[in-house]
Amino acid sequence: MKSLPGALALILAAAVVSSGCTPSSADTVAAQPAAASTAAPAPAPMAASFVPPPxxxxxxxxxxxxxxxxxxxxxxxxxxxxxxxxxxxxxxxxxxxxxxxxxxxxxxxxxxxxxxxxxxxxxxxxxxxxxxxxxxxxxxxxxxxxxxxxxxxxxxxxxxxAKGAPVGVALKGAGYPKQGFKPPRPPDYARGEQVYAKNCALCHGSDGQGQQVAGRNVFPPLWGPQSFNWGAGMHQIDNAAAFIKANMPFSRGDTLSAQDAWDVAMFMDAHERPQDPRYGGDLSETRRKYHDSPMSLYGTEVNGHLLGSSPARP
CATH class of the missing domain: 1.10.760.10 (Cytochrome c-like domain)
Structure with a gap:
């Protein structure tokens, strides 16, 4: 298993070479074992954002x-x-x-x-x-x-x-804006905890479990048993950081610094959540096959806990 310091040592370097997010969703770029890419290069974005019909x-x-x-x-x-x-x-x-x-x-x-x-x-x-x-x-x-x-x-x-949008064109505003987006320093759990307390806990709760009204999420849980599982693209620090930077705090997107966004993404993704459904009983092997990236904390140790090794709790 990888330790947290070992994984973090690679994160900043990986961020420097990270390309723009595939304009579909964060999951599209989830970490996989290193291999030569067979994907065609993404077409150049349009000059202006597409406006969907009302x-x-x-x-x-x-x-x-x-x-x-x-x-x-x-x-x-x-x-x-x-x-x-x-x-x-x-x-x-x-x-x-x-x-x-x-x-x-x-x-x-x-x-x-x-x-x-x-x-x-x-x-x-x-x-x-x-x-x-x-x-x-x-x-x-x-x-x-x-x-x-x-x-x-x-x-x-x-x-x-998408009515009226061109087919096969990566539209401006699609996906999460990751191109050239990197922190000045490697993301840090302790700094992220402070960013979370100041900017996120009001809506998502100090325990990260969100808020509900009449049994429906008003603000979603960010970790724990009711959140996304370890296979979701949002568990990757770079995806979460790009989403947070552009959109959070809610209605006040692009107000956090890049460093704060990366730090709080690291803090969020350093918590336990439901198991990756591709898990075959061996944590190390599951990480090797599906999470072999410094952007994934699955199978790494954070604060003495091996992430992915136990059921998610609030």
Whole structure:
């Protein structure tokens, strides 16, 4: 197993060479064993951000009904796709403003880039298969069938959000803004704990378990049994830092320094969460196969605890 200091020694160097986030979601760039990339180079971003159609423009009739169903699933996933969700998160907890907000992996930025090759599973994925991964990792649940009503509705909502956008073009504002984004110093747990207490605990709680009203998340849990599992892209420090820098604190994105964003991402991701569903009984082997990156703390020791070795607790 790797110790925390050994992993952190590589993080800053890795950040320097990190490319921009694939404009679909953080999971797309999850760490894999080192290998020559077979992915085609991403096309140059557009000069201006794409503006998706307003909700009021959803058409009437059967098509509009399915678009609205997709939006409902996206914004309140535990209610509208309960059979496939293993925690209390909704898609819109990370893809903000019902999947509309630039720099938070908006749906309109992902739709036109699929099918695409993903290192995470070593093959070309359709958009539906990409969404299935969200259910498995971010929702800590199980994947709906590609022809299920839930998956059809989500893909239809994504299609409608991207109406008018060019196909095969990496749109500005898609994904999380990672290009050239690195901290002056390697991220630090103790500094991150201070950033969290000052900027995050008010909404997400001092214990990281978020806040609920009437059984529905107002602010999502960031670690523990109801958060995303160790297979989700947000468990990687660089993905979390890029999302935090652009979007957090909520409604006050881009107010934290790059250093603060990396520090608090490290603090958040240094907590236990549900097991990676690809875990085969050997923590070291699971890290080697799926987390062989300084951006992943899975299988490293933090404050005397070996992450991934015990059930997640608040």
């Amino acid at each position: 909700e009021a423009a959803i058409p009437a009739g059967p098509l509009g009904e399915v678009i609205r169903q997709g939006r409902a699933i996206f914004t309140d996933t535990p209610t509208h796709a309960r059979a496939y969700v293993g925690n209390d998160l909704s898609c819109s907890n990370c893809h903000l403003d019902a999947g509309r907000q630039a720099n938070s992996a908006p749906l309109w930025g992902a739709y036109g880039l699929y099918p695409q090759y993903r290192k995470k599973n070593g093959r070309v994925n359709t958009l539906g298969e990409r969404m299935q991964g969200c259910f498995r990792y971010s929702m800590n649940g199980k994947a709906p069938a590609l022809d299920s009503a839930e998956m059809v509705a989500l893909e239809t909502y994504a299609w409608w959000m």
